[in-house]
Amino acid sequence: MTPSSPDYPQFNDADLQRHWRGRTQFTILQNGFGDGVQLLQAWLAWRSDTEAPGRLHYLVIDPQPPTREQLAQWPSALPEQLQQAWPPQVPGYHRLFLTQRKRQLVFTLINGDLLSSLPQLDARIDFFLLRSDQAWNSALLKWLSRLAAPQARVLAQGALPFGRREWQQAGFISENKSEDESNFMPALFSPRWETSSATSHIERKAIVIGAGLAGSAACESLAARGWQVTLIEQHAQAAQEASGNLAGVYMPAISRDDNPTARLTRAAFLFAQQVWARSGVFDRARQAGQACGVLQVARDAEQADAFEQAARHWNYPAGYAQWLSADEASARLGMATGSGWFFPTGGWLRPAIVCEAMLEACGDRVQRHFQQTASSLRRTDDTWQVCNVDGKMIAQAPVVILANGMHATRFAQADSLPLQAIRGQVSHLPASALPDLPFVLCGDGYLTGAVDGVISMGASYDQDDDPALRIDSHRGNLDKLGQLLRQPELAATLTSAANDMPLSGRVGFRCVSADRLPLIGSLPDDAALASAGEVQLRDVPRQPQLHGLLACASRGLIWAPLAAEILACHLEGEPAPLAKDLLGLLDPARFALKAHRHGRR
Known part of the structure; x- marks a missing residue:
């Protein structure tokens, strides 16, 4: 140019x-x-x-x-x-x-x-x-x-x-x-016709429920704009549930047709790094993780071919994504692996440290109410009141943001959202059990860097609600290790060792929506929608100033900052950080509208 x-x-x-x-x-x-x-x-x-x-x-x-x-x-x-x-x-x-x-x-x-x-x-x-x-x-x-x-x-x-x-x-x-x-x-x-006002003027106070990645990002984004935020969390510390894993991987997704998932994760991946820089996540003293790069290994020959075709079609800048043949990837890794995408600016982070950094960046604009369980919401005039199980009010504000994953459905105003809990078991390996890897490996599973001498490997996708560690999930994670490193004997050795002395690890439950995309924005008013005629998504009746940052699934690290920016821009009347077609794919009312249209037919 x-x-x-x-x-x-x-x-x-x-x-x-x-x-x-x-x-x-x-x-x-x-x-x-x-x-x-x-x-x-x-x-x-x-x-x-x-x-x-x-x-x-x-x-x-x-x-x-x-x-x-x-x-x-x-x-x-x-x-x-x-x-x-x-x-x-x-x-x-x-x-x-x-x-x-x-x-x-x-x-x-x-x-x-x-x-x-x-x-x-x-x-x-x-x-x-x-x-x-x-x-x-x-x-x-x-x-x-x-x-x-x-x-x-x-x-x-x-x-x-x-x-x-x-x-x-x-x-x-x-x-x-x-x-x-x-x-x-x-x-x-200066048109002859009347124009609508861009924003409604509300008091810049909000309640955020949930102190995981989504809730912490919501606090940071609003506090950066001068809002006063009350943060309610049922645990004594932040990041204790789905955001509580020892380490997580951050990277985009790529597809040959640049589908919505690829477009959304690209935007989320690049934007998250802006927020992390603003919040001091990468300050050396935090030891939050490493931007060491991520290699996404193709699971089989068919996916390898798809990766190569996408690489030739898009010709992405090398600083964003590089397709590596099996020989090139193995040379960089220092051991045998398959072909795949290498993301130089990807890496791994400790979610709890990320939450801590974002909350610290809020300063005195966030008031924490930890070890308190929000059980119900009631609306009085233009104010939401958040109450505990005894009906006692914890806090009140004109705006409420549900960032508490599956627990959001405990509220009557959100109980129809199609959310599902997917069990994810992470296996913890001693760093000494594996060669020192120069970057993160992922594919069907992933291997992170070491935190206090422990490497995270995982994670399972199980359709049950068992909170206990299980040997079958450990074995599944070890099988994925064989796919990543092309060293079946290593996986076999570790599996044998795991049978003799079970691995440590952690079980968490991802909050996932029916279409596997997050829910970001104003929640629908189902009762009002039921009596409405044919409406477009933008016209679906909404719960007044009740919003969701939910269903970030396995990508909470990158989804949370972008989701918080989308919501903050909506509340402030600022330009959105995504195009309207992509915003529509994330609108929490999309499911209610689909059900409404199906019912009318």
């Missing part, structure tokens, strides 16, 4: 300052990144203005954004913080936090074309910076009006194929009094 600043709208600091002053947040949208001059100029104007909003969102849509190496060579001298955080050149949304004390600039790069990306934006835009693009058409102009906040300003450069009349029909009026078609810009969004 070649820098082309002259093709981009020109503005000065005053253009921004007179629009954003008095606001708590402000959103700019630009199509095409160029050489970053516009972003740099807005950043400097925001940083130097003491009356600027505390949160500035800057969104860029670009089908071929620059690489990190290109950024370093360009004359615009973009800040080192942005260059270091710059994402790999892979499709989708990339959200970067660029901070200055208690204020935050949030940069979202949308790697995609204008025609498909603009209609998928879930945002209210205050300032448009538009340049010529062959994709511009009348349908996209209508999308601009749908995205525009009241009094949104538009600056355009180059040949946008719209005349004065078309702009005016879309609700934009020229600030230039000349009747010359070429002098329509700058313009303001």
